[in-house]
Amino acid sequence: MSDGIAKTFEALARTTNSHALDVLLVALDISHEEIRDQAIKALMKRRDPRGQIEVLRRFQQLPDKTRALLEPYSSSMGKALRQSLVSGEQQLESNALQFIREFEVYDLLPVVLEPLADPAREAHHRYCLETVDELVNTLYEHVNHNSRDNKYLRDARLVQLRIVSALEKVCSQPDIPGYERLLESLFILGDLEVGEIRKLLRQDGHPRRKQAESLLRESDHPGIMQLIVDFMGLSHPSYLSFRCIAERDDSQLICHLLRNWPRSLSISQRKNYKQIESVRWLEGETSELQLIPSALHVKLLQFMNATSIKREHKLRAAEWIVSHGCEEARRAATDLLDELDGNRMQSLIENGLESEDEEVQAWATSQLRAKRVPEAFTKLIERLDSPMVQVQQAAREELEDFNLRRILTLYDLLDPRTCRLAGVLIQKIDPDTLEKL
Numbered sequence: 555m556s557d558g559i560a561k562t563f564e565a566l567a568r569t570t571n572s573h574a575l576d577v578l579l580v581a582l583d584i585s586h587e588e589i590r591d592q593a594i595k596a597l598m599k600r601r602d603p604r605g606q607i608e609v610l611r612r613f614q615q616l617p618d619k620t621r622a623l624l625e626p627y628s629s630s631m632g633k634a635l636r637q638s639l640v641s642g643e644q645q646l647e648s649n650a651l652q653f654i655r656e657f658e659v660y661d662l663l664p665v666v667l668e669p670l671a672d673p674a675r676e677a678h679h680r681y682c683l684e685t686v687d688e689l690v691n692t693l694y695e696h697v698n699h700n701s702r703d704n705k706y707l708r709d710a711r712l713v714q715l716r717i718v719s720a721l722e723k724v725c726s727q728p729d730i731p732g733y734e735r736l737l738e739s740l741f742i743l744g745d746l747e748v749g750e751i752r753k754l755l756r757q758d759g760h761p762r763r764k765q766a767e768s769l770l771r772e773s774d775h776p777g778i779m780q781l782i783v784d785f786m787g788l789s790h791p792s793y794l795s796f797r798c799i800a801e802r803d804d805s806q807l808i809c810h811l812l813r814n815w816p817r818s819l820s821i822s823q824r825k826n827y828k829q830i831e832s833v834r835w836l837e838g839e840t841s842e843l844q845l846i847p848s849a850l851h852v853k854l855l856q857f858m859n860a861t862s863i864k865r866e867h868k869l870r871a872a873e874w875i876v877s878h879g880c881e882e883a884r885r886a887a888t889d890l891l892d893e894l895d896g897n898r899m900q901s902l903i904e905n906g907l908e909s910e911d912e913e914v915q916a917w918a919t920s921q922l923r924a925k926r927v928p929e930a931f932t933k934l935i936e937r938l939d940s941p942m943v944q945v946q947q948a949a950r951e952e953l954e955d956f957n958l959r960r961i962l963t964l965y966d967l968l969d970p971r972t973c974r975l976a977g978v979l980i981q982k983i984d985p986d987t988l989e990k991l
Contacts, residue, residue, distance in 0.1 A: 567596035598627035606634035613649040628657035651685045660713050664720040670731050683732040690739040694777050718743050722750045741769050742777035755792045770798050774806035783814050786826045803835035805845035812850040827860040836867045840874045851875050851883030877914050884917050900927050916944035938982040953983045
């Protein structure tokens with residue numbers, strides 16, 4: 555593009571001459587890509603709704619590279635987008651919605667909701683709902699700082715409050731099309747302070763209570779699952795929160811609950827979790843436990859301790875963690891097992907000594923003395939010759955108080971044969987014995 559043509563378009567963008575707009579509109583349909591792009595940029599700079607609407611009319615046909623030119627101007631296109639959404643031209647309305655989704659124009663979401671109350675625009679309802687779904691999900695990511703494209707949204711919390719207010723208003727209307735999807739959006743962005751959410755979850759006779767229950771029981775969106783977790787911090791939570799925690803056995807809720815488990819429970823949380831006497835996924839087979847990342851195993855134990863589920867279920871889960879958990883979780887599970895059933899703990903250690911899993915056998919070795927397993931020293935000495943490096947190391951650490959200094963202190967009291975056996979043993983416990991001697 556020559557400097558002369560670039561300067562021409564710059565002049566067309568800045569001039570107040572009304573004919574400049576007509577010239578730029580003609581340039582929009584020229585096949586030369588660079589001229590078309592220069593025309594689009596000039597129209598955006600003029601901020602004239604008529605020119606912006608014409609760009610929107612062609613939006614679907616524009617290549618991605620050209621669409622990217624529009625993003626810096628998306629915040630100044632409010633009037634053009636509003637006019638397009640009420641134009642009655644299906645393609646123009648569709649293009650405007652696509653623009654709003656692509657460039658995350660959250661301020662126009664209330665306008666997007668308006669056609670849903672108009673039966674005459676039923677053909678357009680689906681596109682409006684799709685736009686609401688996408689905007690709500692991207693806004694949730696911004697608010698929670700996990701946007702996949704690393705975009706930054708200024709005043710995300712303030713935008714969230716405005717969107718929640720608009721959704722709350724539309725959800726309170728009778729017979730609104732797509733109510734279930736709109737309610738889900740409200741639950742994703744809202745919290746327990748939102749009036750419509752409070753009514754739905756606390757009023758047993760609410761006509762739309764079933765839809766709210768279904769969301770809490772079935773949705774795997776983190777925003778909705780967080781409502782269940784938040785309820786447990788109230789002094790008088792909805793019984794639905796108890797039922798969801800007790801009855802849902804999907805890994806999404808289990809992991810979300812554990813991932814957001816607090817370092818220290820509040821008084822209300824302790825009282826509420828203590829009322830839980832049954833948790834479905836802890837009462838069956840251990841297959842659900844396999845879906846929980848090892849990083850959450852310690853929190854799993856904390857969750858079990860906070861509830862009133864049966865001792866047998868706690869024992870089984872703790873045993874599983876001993877065999878499959880990370881080191882920190884194994885230590886915590888060991889303490890829990892010892893507290894609940896010392897004899898069962900010793901049996902678990904005995905079984906662990908025969909495990910083919912090196913980490914499990916090393917754990918069992920490290921517990922021989924602490925849990926007073928019969929013939930603990932004999933078993934430790936045997937494991938000094940284990941082919942498993944971690945097991946050898948665990949045995950050495952357990953026998954480290956049987957060291958060179960102690961042997962030298964007892965040397966004159968031992969017969970020659972015992973001294974030789976002690977010398978062999980001490981070298982197995984501490985490979986640096988000869989150097990130290």
